[in-house]
Amino acid sequence: MVGFTGSCFVCFKMKVSRIAWLLCKRTEVRRHTVCRTFTSGSTTRQQQLSSARGRICRLESMELPSVGAKSVLVKLLAAPINPSDINMIQGSYAILPDLPAVGGNEGVGQILEVGSQVKALRPGDWVIPRDAGLGTWRTAVVLAENDVISLPNDIPLLSAATLGVNPCTAFRMLSDFEELKPGDTVIQNAANSGVGQAVIQIAAARGIQTINVVRDRPDLTQLIDRLKAMGASHVIKEETLRRHEMKELFKTCPRPKLALNGVGGKSATELLRHLQVGGSMVTYGGMAKQPVTVPVSALIFKNVKVKGFWVTQWKRTHSQDEGALRGMLDELCSLIRQGKLTAPACSEVGLQDFRKALDTAMQPFTSAKQVLVL
Numbered sequence: 001m002v003g004f005t006g007s008c009f010v011c012f013k014m015k016v017s018r019i020a021w022l023l024c025k026r027t028e029v030r031r032h033t034v035c036r037t038f039t040s041g042s043t044t045r046q047q048q049l050s051s052a053r054g055r056i057c058r059l060e061s062m063e064l065p066s067v068g069a070k071s072v073l074v075k076l077l078a079a080p081i082n083p084s085d086i087n088m089i090q091g092s093y094a095i096l097p098d099l100p101a102v103g104g105n106e107g108v109g110q111i112l113e114v115g116s117q118v119k120a121l122r123p124g125d126w127v128i129p130r131d132a133g134l135g136t137w138r139t140a141v142v143l144a145e146n147d148v149i150s151l152p153n154d155i156p157l158l159s160a161a162t163l164g165v166n167p168c169t170a171f172r173m174l175s176d177f178e179e180l181k182p183g184d185t186v187i188q189n190a191a192n193s194g195v196g197q198a199v200i201q202i203a204a205a206r207g208i209q210t211i212n213v214v215r216d217r218p219d220l221t222q223l224i225d226r227l228k229a230m231g232a233s234h235v236i237k238e239e240t241l242r243r244h245e246m247k248e249l250f251k252t253c254p255r256p257k258l259a260l261n262g263v264g265g266k267s268a269t270e271l272l273r274h275l276q277v278g279g280s281m282v283t284y285g286g287m288a289k290q291p292v293t294v295p296v297s298a299l300i301f302k303n304v305k306v307k308g309f310w311v312t313q314w315k316r317t318h319s320q321d322e323g324a325l326r327g328m329l330d331e332l333c334s335l336i337r338q339g340k341l342t343a344p345a346c347s348e349v350g351l352q353d354f355r356k357a358l359d360t361a362m363q364p365f366t367s368a369k370q371v372l373v374l
């Protein structure tokens with residue numbers, strides 16, 4: 001391996017000095033980029049996570065294995081930095097790879113070469129991972145054919161790179177928990193997140209109204225304008241959830257049947273207060289890192305349903321049902337082509353600037369998804 005080494009900026013910033021991630025830079029097609037976690041000789045997960053020091057983050061170049069009969073060589077094109085990627089580096093995610101590991105769970109690549117028994121994919125096809133944990137922060141990789149699913153390459157690159165996680169999550173949450181009809185209302189926090197922007201757009205395409213909660217910030221008016229241009233019906237600050245203004249708002253739209261919670265803590269409790277009787281709150285993220293507290297009255301008098309959703313589990317549950325994932329991706333791509341679903345606001349960052357991108361991705365009020373261009 002060659003490349004450069006140094007302290008892992010993301011781990012250092014987050015006071016997680018235990019884990020080292022390695023980003024590897026590709027120098028030719030047969031070499032590839034990876035983001036890997038190293039330990040100082042520990043072998044078990046527990047040892048890895050409790051080991052005190054010695055983790056580093058660096059770019060490296062590695063040899064690619066040869067392409068087997070049922071494998072494909074993929075040139076990664078672009079891969080976002082999502083909160084789950086950072087949680088994985090922190091060691092706090094539900095899936096933790098054996099270390100060292102390559103970072104990144106999402107992204108789009110192009111098939112360069114296929115093995116002799118590969119039937120469904122051809123050179124030139126765009127592909128995205130079927131599951132989490134693939135390690136997309138690299139420039140090329142040899143994978144089993146079934147590790148990826150093809151995408152049409154007539155959609156924008158950034159849409160393709162960010163399609164497999166957030167829009168799929170938004171799509172499922174709007175489809176699987178409550179029967180929503182045109183005119184119904186959904187309320188969500190973290191409305192400017194990647195998931196939130198997809199919720200706004202998919203809901204708008206279905207005629208569903210959205211109440212979108214965001215944190216206050218200096219450029220709030222700009223953010224409100226941007227979300228409304230995407231189709232948000234209402235955009236309000238967290239503080240407004242506790243104010244009389246909500247009563248006025250519900251004179252113009254029905255109380256929500258569905259609340260989508262990507263934050264937790266007080267924000268989630270406030271969402272629950274506004275649900276209609278028998279409505280559902282689906283928790284999919286915990287950006288505030290605080291537990292969800294459910295008021296007793298919401299359970300007794302409103303009989304609200306409190307549920308969770310994880311798109312990775314959905315994909316695994318439906319892994320034998322090719323049509324389920326394919327059908328959802330087709331619908332999402334159709335919305336993209338119609339201009340009804342755009343990629344979240346993104347900042348494209350060269351791989352060599354991965355430290356800056358990781359740092360930016362962890363700052364509040366960024367309002368732009370960091371996407372590594374590979």
Ligand SMILES: NC(=O)c1ccc[n+]([C@@H]2O[C@H](COP(=O)([O-])OP(=O)(O)OC[C@H]3O[C@@H](n4cnc5c(N)ncnc54)[C@H](OP(=O)(O)O)[C@@H]3O)[C@@H](O)[C@H]2O)c1
Binds near residue numbers: 194
């Ligand atoms: N369960 C699933 O299947 C699934 C799938 C996709 C994503 N997720 C989760 O969904 C969440 C959002 O992911 P994403 O990729 O959409 O995020 P993103 O685009 O990176 O945006 C992060 C969002 O979190 C907000 N935020 C950050 N810290 C916060 C805090 N302390 N309190 C309130 N809001 C805060 C940000 O608001 P500001 O602009 O105000 O900073 C922003 O809206 C993450 O927790 C992610 O892991 C879950």
